[in-house]
Every structure is written in C-alpha cells, then in structure tokens.
Amino acid sequence: MYKNNLKIIRNNAELTQEEMGKIIQISKSQYNNYETEYSIIPIKHLNRICNYFNVSLDYIFNFTKEKNYNNSLKEINKNKSGQRLKELRKNHNLNQTQLAKFLNTSFTNISAYERGINIINTNYLYTICKKYNISADYLLGKTNYPKYLN
Numbered sequence: 001m002y003k004n005n006l007k008i009i010r011n012n013a014e015l016t017q018e019e020m021g022k023i024i025q026i027s028k029s030q031y032n033n034y035e036t037e038y039s040i041i042p043i044k045h046l047n048r049i050c051n052y053f054n055v056s057l058d059y060i061f062n063f064t065k066e067k068n069y070n071n072s073l074k075e076i077n078k079n080k081s082g083q084r085l086k087e088l089r090k091n092h093n094l095n096q097t098q099l100a101k102f103l104n105t106s107f108t109n110i111s112a113y114e115r116g117i118n119i120i121n122t123n124y125l126y127t128i129c130k131k132y133n134i135s136a137d138y139l140l141g142k143t144n145y146p147k148y149l150n
Helices: 003-012 017-024 028-035 043-053 078-091 096-103 107-114 122-132
Strands: none
Touching: 003 028, 003 043, 017 028, 017 043, 043 122, 078 107, 078 122, 096 107, 096 122
C-alpha cells in the first residue's frame, strides 16, 4: 500500500527509521512497523510524513507519480472529509450499511467518519480511493484538485 514509497522517500532524504520516528513523534520500532506495514500507519502520522517531505497522500499510496499538489493544505479537515465521503457514497448510490459492508467495518464507523467525529482509517481510505479512483488528498479535504485520479 505505502511501504515502498515510505522507504524510498526516507532513504532519499538519508534519514534513519529512528530519525523518522522522532519526526512523527513515535518510537523507531513503531515507525519500522509502519514502514514494513506490519502495523497500519494512522492517517495523522501519514499526514505528518507527507507534510515533512512535501508529498501527497496519493503519491505515498502510489496512486500518482506527481509528488505534490500546488494547492494542498497541511491539515486534514475532518468535517470536509466527512462531507466528501458522504457525497461519494451518495454518488455511488450506497447507504452507510452498504459502504460499511464493503469495508468490513460497522455502520457506526461510517457514520462517525461522515459526521466529522473521526478521521477515516488508513485502510478504508486506501480501499475507497482505489475502488472509486478518487484522490485521498481530496477525500481528506487537503485539496480541491484533483478530485479523481487518472
């Protein structure tokens, strides 16, 4: 999902996993777990990495070769993300239960994401973006363009 690009950008910057852990305020071992995808990296940590290296989530997820977007914001907007997830769901004629089933999660989680209470889980974000060809940066409210991926 993201491990190759995490390792590439870290190595290109000549940083160790320990240094990366310090940058995103976690231990070296936890960072190693993220980079090897032994553990799924939370969006907040992934966003810190993207901001540090000035790359998009779409680039990290290998959805695009374009490293960043000119109009990208640093922060994730949970309310905008929720609205955009709801809009996507409705555009594809899905109710919350159907989306939850597709993602193998609960209706309650989808509802919390759409109401801006929680930020979407990294796996769910990746799965939605991959299936519906939509930008992760767009879905999280970090950019208005691009909306859809090529």
